[in-house]
Amino acid sequence: MTVSRLLARPMLASMFVVGGVNALRNAPALAAKAQPVTDRLVPQVKKATGLPIPEDPTTLVRINAAAQLLAGAALATGRVPRLSAFVLAASLLPTTAAGHRFWEADDAQTKTQQQLHFFKNVSMLGGLLIAAGDTDGKPGVAWRARRAAGDAKREAKHLAKSARREAKLAKAQLT
Structure with a gap:
């Protein structure tokens, strides 16, 4: 204090x-x-x-x-x-x-x-x-909420990118 x-x-x-x-x-x-x-x-x-x-x-x-x-x-x-x-x-x-x-x-x-x-x-x-x-x-509640939202957004982008990459690999293996 x-x-x-x-x-x-x-x-x-x-x-x-x-x-x-x-x-x-x-x-x-x-x-x-x-x-x-x-x-x-x-x-x-x-x-x-x-x-x-x-x-x-x-x-x-x-x-x-x-x-x-x-x-x-x-x-x-x-x-x-x-x-x-x-x-x-x-x-x-x-x-x-x-x-x-x-x-x-x-x-x-x-x-x-x-x-x-x-x-x-x-x-x-x-x-x-x-x-x-x-x-x-x-950190207050508002800061923690903004931080969690930012973390979730970054994680969603990462998962979307990984899903697109996996889809490309799967498509390449089928053809």
Whole structure:
């Protein structure tokens, strides 16, 4: 692992570990802010997926906090970094939608503050997407697929050439 990954992953994960602990401690207060979003999204997600998702905003805040805490710790320690970055990215979407709806703010100062936090979360989402795609210098699935396709194409050409040569030899022996 490079030094930049060794330092960057814990730095990126730190916000989620701290945020997860804070959300677990203050779940009822955060649930009040999240309720307008959960009331709209949970029924739609249930309908689309058929999954048994809890409807209580406090429970949803706690689930999101636990996901951030566990995935943040995993990213910080380098355990399954791509999966943990993806989980953090997925958990950041409802957190941002519930916590930083700057477009609903009436006060100019509050609107500016919420807008700042909203775009901070968007930038963290970008970092998480980069981390989720980071193969740590090892070939990724896309590279392996291209490589396998190229190998198969070369093998097919070789087999076709061999088949043509064998056909010529067989024809020559018959005549």
